[in-house]
Amino acid sequence: MDVLFHNVRELVARAEQEGKQISELMIEQEMLMSGRSREEIMAQMDHNLTIMEAAVERGLKGVQSVTGLTGGDAVLIQNYIAQGKSLSGDLLLDAVSKAVATNEVNAAMGTICATPTAGSAGVVPGTLFAVKNKLNPTREQMIRYLFTSGAFGFVVANNASISGAEGGCQAEVGSAAGMAAAAIVEMAGGTPQQCSEAFAITLKNMLGLVCDPVAGLVEVPCVKRNAMGAANSLVAADMALAGVTSRIPCDEVIGAMYRIGLSMSPNLKETARGGLATTPTGKALAEKIFGGAVVQGD
Amino acid sequence: MKFTSVFDIIGPVMIGPSSSHTAGAARIGRVARDLFGRQPKWAKIHLYGSFAETYKGHGTDVALVGGLLNYDTFDERIKTAFADAKKAGLDYEFIPETANTEHPNTARLVIGDDEGEMSVVGISIGGGKIEVSEVNGFKLRLTGGMPAILVVHDDRAGCIANVANCLAMHEVNIGHMEVSRIERGLTALMVIEVDQNIEDKILQQISLIPYITKVSKINN
Numbered sequence: 001m002d003v004l005f006h007n008v009r010e011l012v013a014r015a016e017q018e019g020k021q022i023s024e025l026m027i028e029q030e031m032l033m034s035g036r037s038r039e040e041i042m043a044q045m046d047h048n049l050t051i052m053e054a055a056v057e058r059g060l061k062g063v064q065s066v067t068g069l070t071g072g073d074a075v076l077i078q079n080y081i082a083q084g085k086s087l088s089g090d091l092l093l094d095a096v097s098k099a100v101a102t103n104e105v106n107a108a109m110g111t112i113c114a115t116p117t118a119g120s121a122g123v124v125p126g127t128l129f130a131v132k133n134k135l136n137p138t139r140e141q142m143i144r145y146l147f148t149s150g151a152f153g154f155v156v157a158n159n160a161s162i163s164g165a166e167g168g169c170q171a172e173v174g175s176a177a178g179m180a181a182a183a184i185v186e187m188a189g190g191t192p193q194q195c196s197e198a199f200a201i202t203l204k205n206m207l208g209l210v211c212d213p214v215a216g217l218v219e220v221p222c223v224k225r226n227a228m229g230a231a232n233s234l235v236a237a238d239m240a241l242a243g244v245t246s247r248i249p250c251d252e253v254i255g256a257m258y259r260i261g262l263s264m265s266p267n268l269k270e271t272a273r274g275g276l277a278t279t280p281t282g283k284a285l286a287e288k289i290f291g292g293a294v295v296q297g298d
Numbered sequence: 299m300k301f302t303s304v305f306d307i308i309g310p311v312m313i314g315p316s317s318s319h320t321a322g323a324a325r326i327g328r329v330a331r332d333l334f335g336r337q338p339k340w341a342k343i344h345l346y347g348s349f350a351e352t353y354k355g356h357g358t359d360v361a362l363v364g365g366l367l368n369y370d371t372f373d374e375r376i377k378t379a380f381a382d383a384k385k386a387g388l389d390y391e392f393i394p395e396t397a398n399t400e401h402p403n404t405a406r407l408v409i410g411d412d413e414g415e416m417s418v419v420g421i422s423i424g425g426g427k428i429e430v431s432e433v434n435g436f437k438l439r440l441t442g443g444m445p446a447i448l449v450v451h452d453d454r455a456g457c458i459a460n461v462a463n464c465l466a467m468h469e470v471n472i473g474h475m476e477v478s479r480i481e482r483g484l485t486a487l488m489v490i491e492v493d494q495n496i497e498d499k500i501l502q503q504i505s506l507i508p509y510i511t512k513v514s515k516i517n518n
Contacts, residue, residue, distance in 0.1 A: 003299065030304045044305060051311045106314030109357060109377055116307045116425045117317040124308075146308045153307035158299050162307070163318055163424030165348040165402040171424075179307075216352025218315035269402065270318075271351040290354060 004029040008155055008196050008250040015192035022182070022192050023144035026151035045143045051113045052102070052125035059101025063108045067289050070219040071108065074101035091130050092234050099126025099230040103223040115146075116153040116162040119218045120176035122226030124149050127180040127233055135187055148186045149179035152199050159251070160258035164211035165270040167261030169225060174206035174257060177229035177236075184237035198240035200250040202233050207253075208260055210268035212275025215286035221276055300423060302443065310426045312371040318403050319349065319356030322422030324376060327365020329430055329442050330407045330418040332516045338409035340389045341366055347402035349422075350394035362405065363390050371426060406432075436478050436487040444473060445495045446516045449488040452509040453479050460507045461488060468500050485511070 004025055005011035015022050030041050060078060064071035077097035080086065086093045099122035106112045106121055115124040128145050131137075137145070153162065156175045161167040181198035190198075206229070214220040246253065267274030276282050301307065312321040331337060343362055345353050353359050357376070364379035367386060375382060383390060403422040408415065419432035430440040433448060440446055447465075451457045458477060465472060471493045479486035495517040505513045 026304055033302050041304075045308065048305075048308055048311060109314045111311065111372060111374070112314055113309060113311050114317040114321065114426055118312060118314050118320065118426075119316055121314075121317075147304060150304035150308045154301060154304060157301040157307060157425065161424060163403070163422075165318060166424065213352070213355070216355035218356065266347075266402070270348045271402075272355070273351065 004032065005151075005155070007159060008152065008199070008254070011151060011155065012192045012196050021144065021148070021186055022151050022195055023147035023186060026147040026154070042143060045146050046139070048113045049143055049146060051111060052115075053129070055102045055105045055110065055112045056098045056125055056129055058110060059105045060098070063104050063110065065104070065107040065219055066109070067215070067217060067219065069107070069214070069217065069285065070223045071104050073223065074098070074104055088231070091134055092231055094133070095127045095130035095230040095234055096227045097126075098129050099123050099226040100223055102126060103226045107217070107219045107223060115149065116157065116175055116179070117164070117172045119164060119222045120172040120226060120229065122223070123173060123176040123229040123233060124180045124183070126226065126230040127184055131184055131187060137187055141187060145183045145187050148183040148195065152179045152182045152195075156254055156257075160254050161261055167258065168264050168269050169209040169211040170203070170206050170257050171261055172211070173225045173229040174203050174209055176226075177206055177233040178203040180230065181233035181236040181240070184233065185240050188237065188241055190241050194240045196250040197245050198233075198237045200246035200248065200253045201239055201244070202236040203253050203257060204246065204248065205232055205236070207257055210264065210275050211270040212268055212277045213270065213272055214277050214282040215289050216272040216277070217289075220282075220285070301425075301427065306425055306427050310371045312426060313374060313376050316356040316358075317426040318422040318424055319352065319358045320361045320376070321371040321426035322403065322428050323349075323358040323361035323405065324365040324369060324371050325426065325428045325442060326405055326420030326422065327362040327407070328368060328370070329365075329420060329428065329516055330409055330416070331366050331368055333418055333433060333448060333514045334409055334416050335514050336411070337368070337386065337388065338366060339387060339411040340409065342391050342393060342408040344393045344395050344406040344408070346395050346397060346399040346404040346406075349403050349405055350396070353392065353394070359392055362407070363388070366390070366409065433487065435480060438476065438478060438487065438489050440489060440491075440516070442516060444491045444493070447488075447490045447492065447496055447501070447504070448514045449490070449504060449510060450512040451486055451488065452511070453483050453486040454509050457486075457507070457509050458488060461490070461504055461510070464500070464504050464507065465490070465492070470494065470496065470500065
């Protein structure tokens with residue numbers, strides 16, 4: 001079955017030609033591919049939004065992972081915002097805190113919605129629930145935010161990769177941050193082209209990011225990488241809305257990300273054999289958590 | 299095109315911490331159970347690449363066992379899957395392998411009970427999406443995104459037509475189909491992706507067709 005878009009260029013061209021939002025094209029394509037009704041598709045995304053909302057709320061109350069490596073940072077950041085002293089801005093820090101909240105819940109084996117993966121699940125909802133306070137979107141606009149994110153993620157997943165084991169963290173948090181940036185732009189009233197610029201600017205700044213989880217756990221540095229992914233996407237969205245464009249077209253940035261991923265050492269692709277995982281502290285933590293553990297189940 | 303739905307990207311709803319290593323692993327376990335047709339009594343689970351290196355930290359092990367117990371990606375019981383397996387009479391063993399595989403997140407599940415055994419190779423390709431790349435030594439490519447029927451049969455003329463006729467009789471539409479064989483004239487495997495979930499009685503009818511040795515299915 002033919003799809004409505006294979007890459008970002010086609011996506012933007014079709015959106016402009018038909019005078020539609022990117023979220024609308026994603027919804028139409030889903031209807032086409034799955035044969036399901038618009039109502040069913042919107043209801044499923046509404047459910048995913050509810051899951052994301054609950055995860056943020058849970059994280060903001062404070063959670064701890066089983067290992068104790070992560071948890072509680074979302075609360076610290078919220079408390080700091082409440083003191084009115086933030087330097088980078090309340091909205092940006094709110095997004096950071098909510099991204100962290102989601103990933104702290106994920107690390108604690110709580111329920112989340114992968115966007116596009118679990119390790120990068122904080123960025124899209126984190127930015128959404130922060131931007132929400134400024135833009136006051138309707139529920140439908142919030143659901144559309146997820147379809148716009150999904151449209152860009154769809155292109156990356158099919159033309160490159162969203163797997164840390166294949167492409168490093170740039171494929172996960174890099175993709176998530178780009179997806180969020182594009183969705184912020186659409187919600188703020190930007191054009192489809194500006195969505196594409198925001199995605200490109202974001203991903204360009206996350207190229208080369210490796211996946212080097214300490215002890216192989218989705219905790220260190222994953223949680224804080226989601227924080228910075230959220231910050232990156234907000235700044236890039238603002239830049240695109242200001243009229244800044246990317247010299248390298250969006251699809252070419254995605255291509256570059258893929259090729260960088262292919263040439264990355266397997267040690268830096270979710271094997272915990274390099275980077276932060278093999279620092280003295282990283283190794284000591286791994287030993288402390290899994291030292292003497294048996295492989296065979298009982 | 300590997301990813302066909304927006305819900306492959308915004309989704310699945312799942313228990314943390316990793317879409318490829320936890321949710322994907324649960325799906326691989328569940329597909330293997332589906333193909334086996336019942337809950338196995340034992341499972342030898344070989345892990346390759348990133349799966350082998352980080353399975354404990356990602357909960358890949360509990361998720362695979364949870365999948366064999368028929369738990370979905372969002373089932374909170376994944377966390378207690380080891381204890382649940384014990385109660386359900388499922389013995390399991392994890393064997394981390396050093397061999398290189400085509401995809402970094404690969405698991406080979408050899409599962410069985412008193413009546414038979416089966417080997418299934420699953421790969422987790424990102425965001426919780428999986429593919430089955432081998433069943434009982436037959437290479438294939440099954441996404442698990444659509445319901446499918448797997449038919450092991452003698453490599454003889456007419457087998458494929460008979461199975462297709464049986465499906466046509468029940469108005470089951472075939473979306474994609476491929477046939478592979480280990481050696482000409484011996485055993486072959488038909489993989490048929492269909493548009494709707496398959497009732498057991500259809501499977502039973504297929505199994506009665508001459509030269510068909512085994513039929514299994516994956517529902518969606």
